[in-house]
Amino acid sequence: MKSPLIACALLAIATGASAAPPVDLAKFPDTAASDPKANALMVGTPPPPDKLVRWADGSHFRFPNTRWSFSHMREVMPTADVWRGSGKPSHFARAEQKLDTVAYTDMDGIARTWGEALAKTWTDGVVVVHRGRIVYEKYFGALEPHFPHIAMSVTKSFVGLLATMLEHEGKLDPSAPVTRYVPELAATAYGDATVRQVMDMTTGVQYSENYADPKAEIFGYMTAGAFLPAPPGAELPGSFFDFLKTLKKEGEHDQAFAYKTVNTEVLSWIVQRVSGQALPQLLAQRLWQKLGAEEDAYLLVDRTGTASGGGGLNATLRDMARVGEMMRLKGRFNGQQIVPAAVVADIAAGADQAKFAKAGYTTLPNWTYHNQWWISDQGYYMARGIYGQAIYVDPKSELVIARFGSHPIAANSVQDPIILPAYRAIAKHLNRGR
Amino acid sequence: MKSPLIACALLAIATGASAAPPVDLAKFPDTAASDPKANALMVGTPPPPDKLVRWADGSHFRFPNTRWSFSHMREVMPTADVWRGSGKPSHFARAEQKLDTVAYTDMDGIARTWGEALAKTWTDGVVVVHRGRIVYEKYFGALEPHFPHIAMSVTKSFVGLLATMLEHEGKLDPSAPVTRYVPELAATAYGDATVRQVMDMTTGVQYSENYADPKAEIFGYMTAGAFLPAPPGAELPGSFFDFLKTLKKEGEHDQAFAYKTVNTEVLSWIVQRVSGQALPQLLAQRLWQKLGAEEDAYLLVDRTGTASGGGGLNATLRDMARVGEMMRLKGRFNGQQIVPAAVVADIAAGADQAKFAKAGYTTLPNWTYHNQWWISDQGYYMARGIYGQAIYVDPKSELVIARFGSHPIAANSVQDPIILPAYRAIAKHLNRGR
Numbered sequence: 029m030k031s032p033l034i035a036c037a038l039l040a041i042a043t044g045a046s047a048a049p050p051v052d053l054a055k056f057p058d059t060a061a062s063d064p065k066a067n068a069l070m071v072g073t074p075p076p077p078d079k080l081v082r083w084a085d086g087s088h089f090r091f092p093n094t095r096w097s098f099s100h101m102r103e104v105m106p107t108a109d110v111w112r113g114s115g116k117p118s119h120f121a122r123a124e125q126k127l128d129t130v131a132y133t134d135m136d137g138i139a140r141t142w143g144e145a146l147a148k149t150w151t152d153g154v155v156v157v158h159r160g161r162i163v164y165e166k167y168f169g170a171l172e173p174h175f176p177h178i179a180m181s182v183t184k185s186f187v188g189l190l191a192t193m194l195e196h197e198g199k200l201d202p203s204a205p206v207t208r209y210v211p212e213l214a215a216t217a218y219g220d221a222t223v224r225q226v227m228d229m230t231t232g233v234q235y236s237e238n239y240a241d242p243k244a245e246i247f248g249y250m251t252a253g254a255f256l257p258a259p260p261g262a263e264l265p266g267s268f269f270d271f272l273k274t275l276k277k278e279g280e281h282d283q284a285f286a287y288k289t290v291n292t293e294v295l296s297w298i299v300q301r302v303s304g305q306a307l308p309q310l311l312a313q314r315l316w317q318k319l320g321a322e323e324d325a326y327l328l329v330d331r332t333g334t335a336s337g338g339g340g341l342n343a344t345l346r347d348m349a350r351v352g353e354m355m356r357l358k359g360r361f362n363g364q365q366i367v368p369a370a371v372v373a374d375i376a377a378g379a380d381q382a383k384f385a386k387a388g389y390t391t392l393p394n395w396t397y398h399n400q401w402w403i404s405d406q407g408y409y410m411a412r413g414i415y416g417q418a419i420y421v422d423p424k425s426e427l428v429i430a431r432f433g434s435h436p437i438a439a440n441s442v443q444d445p446i447i448l449p450a451y452r453a454i455a456k457h458l459n460r461g462r
Numbered sequence: 463m464k465s466p467l468i469a470c471a472l473l474a475i476a477t478g479a480s481a482a483p484p485v486d487l488a489k490f491p492d493t494a495a496s497d498p499k500a501n502a503l504m505v506g507t508p509p510p511p512d513k514l515v516r517w518a519d520g521s522h523f524r525f526p527n528t529r530w531s532f533s534h535m536r537e538v539m540p541t542a543d544v545w546r547g548s549g550k551p552s553h554f555a556r557a558e559q560k561l562d563t564v565a566y567t568d569m570d571g572i573a574r575t576w577g578e579a580l581a582k583t584w585t586d587g588v589v590v591v592h593r594g595r596i597v598y599e600k601y602f603g604a605l606e607p608h609f610p611h612i613a614m615s616v617t618k619s620f621v622g623l624l625a626t627m628l629e630h631e632g633k634l635d636p637s638a639p640v641t642r643y644v645p646e647l648a649a650t651a652y653g654d655a656t657v658r659q660v661m662d663m664t665t666g667v668q669y670s671e672n673y674a675d676p677k678a679e680i681f682g683y684m685t686a687g688a689f690l691p692a693p694p695g696a697e698l699p700g701s702f703f704d705f706l707k708t709l710k711k712e713g714e715h716d717q718a719f720a721y722k723t724v725n726t727e728v729l730s731w732i733v734q735r736v737s738g739q740a741l742p743q744l745l746a747q748r749l750w751q752k753l754g755a756e757e758d759a760y761l762l763v764d765r766t767g768t769a770s771g772g773g774g775l776n777a778t779l780r781d782m783a784r785v786g787e788m789m790r791l792k793g794r795f796n797g798q799q800i801v802p803a804a805v806v807a808d809i810a811a812g813a814d815q816a817k818f819a820k821a822g823y824t825t826l827p828n829w830t831y832h833n834q835w836w837i838s839d840q841g842y843y844m845a846r847g848i849y850g851q852a853i854y855v856d857p858k859s860e861l862v863i864a865r866f867g868s869h870p871i872a873a874n875s876v877q878d879p880i881i882l883p884a885y886r887a888i889a890k891h892l893n894r895g896r
Binding site for chain 1: 504507508509514515516517518534535536538540541542547548551572608663700701703731734735740756760763765766767768851
């Protein structure tokens, strides 16, 4: 079971706090050397054994296989469709600009360019939308414009958006106890938590990410949800929901931000219970069909057909950019108010900086985490997922950037020093002279 | 391992010869009683245990769960997308007619109506296209117009169509030995077989469907391809291709038609090897994108990402009807010649009746099996899949019928006596007075 452990290791780094361990990125093949097309991953009838990427041995979660698998998740796992409907895709105007040479200085004081930033972060694709027009769109590795790519924890922001919509419709009360909606969690860490604490990830829940311990909860989460195969003979919960019912309390709620994916799975449970709809249908009816998405999206599902709200969304880059534009435009896109402006304002307002600061994210000074979105105090905000998934929404700069990646290290803190200043540089460049 | 055995039993009946064992259909819940919506299968957050349909316990292949799962296969298994492209769907004119009361007499001499025939065969949906216009379209159970439904062995006809196209392009020689294209099969039953014998299923291959024997090849096929979970501790091939490499010869080639799904998996291997493209890409580029399909289709894939050419296609009914129309119109549809007319004529010409007769299909007198299609001597032909999947192409009557079902018994011979005369009755009714 070597590979799942490696995968867990990467995830462990990712979902822990900001202080990433020192990582020598030079030991990993770079963007060109890890290119899945050049390396003929999964090419051949059949592909040779050393080019196979499979769920059964966990190799789908192992770099550089991830450079292929993150654009092909449905081929290794069961998934549920997020239907775009039968209407025409919404139109995206284009005004392409050469941005590769845009120069900036990264957080470590190194002079870089936008093009270099993309390569140095193992980017699979990026779309830059300025004033509603696509000014830059590139694909690398295995990704193509019509391929859904796994969005990892960007998924959480979609669940948070749905929860906030339900809140503003009066159907979900953030101050209510979790157990009002999911009584099954009464005997767990969530027995005395509020929905608000779940939405902002300030619960005290024992959720170990010590991958050296085969009983660590992160291992249970990933195998319960079938992200990874279970070790032989393991007795583990067979679904996300069954896993959540095993969680114990650790510390107190409401003291500090603590990023734990299980909070989102709880929120996803609440959202589905309150709405009476499964997550794929919610995303389809409330977002995908109204946005005029170009392609269906899909969600990874566990062995009981439950979608992963914590990290299971797969979508095309352009459709992610549509979501970003909708947020930038206060919920209005494709000729209709898709999300109430008050919902977007609520999310963008952020949460308590003091609680966020306790988590020690050095690359995100003065940010907060609110309703499953990452909110800067500079007027922009993000949906963020490990390995480099992002929707960057910057209303002041009239800018949206959607990006997918397959970085060798899960932790975004490893690539933040390069990529976050790059987003800012693009914002500045596109609005120069204004 | 009760459920996989039941599934295998059903498949065994299906893939064996025509002589179905006596079946008391009255013991199965009828269309209404087995309705997955009425029974709330897979409804709830989470669905209660007795409403769960899962791959892990084989319950996705157990009636009446199949009434849900056959419209939701991607939610229980990994799949590969068949992309429809970004163009507009082709237009289907409509001229709806009331056909439910069309009366006829079935093969057993029982007076029936079209509407009754659909219900008595556990139909999930049907589209009737007359002179290019949809005259009848209905959905039952879990199926909706935009849901891909598993096509079972209708898939084979798509592989056969691709093979015939490659033949007419001079890329595939039916008289060549299989080993010219797949030398890996030299030491198997296919070592001295020709491509033609594989295309028309006249190989002598030991492929037991004795489900009481856990070592029977059908069990190996289904578990190797991950249609069903393997029994604990079983040492089985991990892919379709690895399984094919284990097949031994039994009897002589070219003596008689013998319907064995493994022949199609061999043909699928050949088609992919010759074209240098995987089956999902072939179907997308050569058919789906040219047809102007309404929705993406998808293929079930095994643990190595290899699509099942034997039974893995899932598509919407209307897109199946588009394929049928394209065949009826000698390969021309959506304003372009998608398949050469000579390819369609080749398929429709059928094969050797004497070889087919040896298999004893009493419901298919004077039919043949050619290039993976079922050809009547009355001028119409079909793609057929177990549990009631069909594309019925009747150029003389300017008629195409696409149908999906989830009959409790796999064998089409059980429902042929009701449904085949019903197709003929619809043909006669629509062309009355001509």
